Amino acid sequence: MHKEVTYTIQQVAQKTGLSKQVIRKWETRYNVIQPARLANGYRTYTEAELTILQRTQQFVKDGYTIAEAAERAKQTMLSASQPFSTLTAHDFLQALESVGARADEQQLMQLLHKAHHTLGLLTMIDTVIVPFLLRVGQLWCDRTWTEYQEAISSQTIRDFLANARRQIFVAEDAPLIIGSCLPEERHEIPMQLLLLRCALTGYKTLMLGPAPAPRAIEQAVQQKLPIAILLSVSTPTSEAILAPLERFARTTDVPFFLGGHGTDHLPISLTHIHVNNHLHSILSKIATVS
Template identity: 50%
Template sequence: MNKKRTYSIQQVAEMTGLSKQVIRKWEDRYGIITPERLDNGYRIYNEAEVARLQQIIVLTEAGHSVKQAAMLVQQEEEEQVEQPEVPTDQITYFLFALEEAGKLADDQKILHLLEQAHHLFGIEVLLQQIITPFLRRIGELWCEKKWGEYQEAVSSQTIRDFLANLRRRFHVPEHAPLVVGSCLPKERHEIPIHILLIQCMLRGYRTLMLGPAPAPTAIESTVRLTNPSIVLLTASTQAVWEDEGQAIRAIDAFAKTVPHIKFFIGGAGIQNTPPHFQLEAIQEAHSLQDIFSN
């Protein structure tokens, strides 16, 4: 990000939709931004400060107070600064060891390695640099017929159980906004939604996950009962298109009736969307940035 480019408070107000009074209030009361002052006393803001204000807006719209949002943004920035770079050879070791344990279908060894990596590197590194690449490797070995069903099932199930337990142990305040995560109907691969929900919890959200292959009505009733801020839907396979997307259309029609709730859909299973298939209320997302920048 180019921090040399600066903006006046009027420009920042136009970019963020905040009034100049609110911008000054957030600066003074919460220390969200610390703009420089020109000789004439006018404030000037850099791009990092504008981005920080936009993050605060997203979090407050999701249900956080301004104070809570400011703390979350500050915490995330501090974690990014303090996060040590993990040596490549350590990541390589864990990926090799996990593959060897998976080859033997040794669930206890896989679990031990995941726990060890969690304690050494933290959650973000574990998810992005170890679990996600290992899952891809499991898929490759399965497709190449180098692994059988038992090896694939034990490895995947152990990862799923580890992630589910990690979510249960993760404390988030009861008043935090809620994210509901679910596989799409007919989709049984639930590991991606576990990963997404853990990443949401790291950003201060409570989470609720539905089981694999839920009925569209189950998703609808859960959303009506819990009134979440965000609903995340995923599909890893093409099974969701067996009915020509009718289940997804039903969820989309429901999403239109609750416009205050943001619905997102993602995963490899939706990359080959049938021709002329359009969603009106559900947004497609390929990353957390797509979700939290909307």
């Protein structure tokens, strides 16, 4: 397996002609790059980060401010003609944050597809999509990003995940798993991630979407006869939402599973809806029924 080439700050200084102090300043003050750090705290730089520094340096010589030069350097890295084979998950994360700050939906989607083709779907989910979603949440909570920037980035991720899931080949006679947010719950990305992994495992999947009508879940079970129902809740829910589903789960042999941050403080005790936040465990239980 080809090992990724990385550089120390001393090597970057030699290759660019920039002092180590300037490289650190461009990182901390202007966010030109965000190098990874080893356990001992030393920075390591990728080939892509070295290129960004070199291009930033050239744009500064052309008369641009450091901030403008850094932005232009990153843009050249995102051009359609630029080969991404040498880029790492870390590089894609930096590029996504830069594009997300501009709320550029088209370029966000382009980057996601390039990351998919470069890293592979599962690796991309674990090393790019999940960390980027956490970063988006942090930027929004810190008020560094507006609600608009957060919304565009999150919706683009959701669309990418939904389309990726639909393109996975699954046998026609494969058992069906239905996924849904609870009624009034609008955070659907966690369920999109779960169903994508289910599809990669070989299950047919159906997503009911965010905030479904109260009886939509019951009707889907009755009409589609799934092998399991996955429910997600990221925010606090009410007894009025959970109690009808608990009663319905009691009347069917289809197992119901509920996961998400909202399960930390449920308003009622659940007996027929199984609280489980580990997909591997859920799939193991489903396999015993299928």
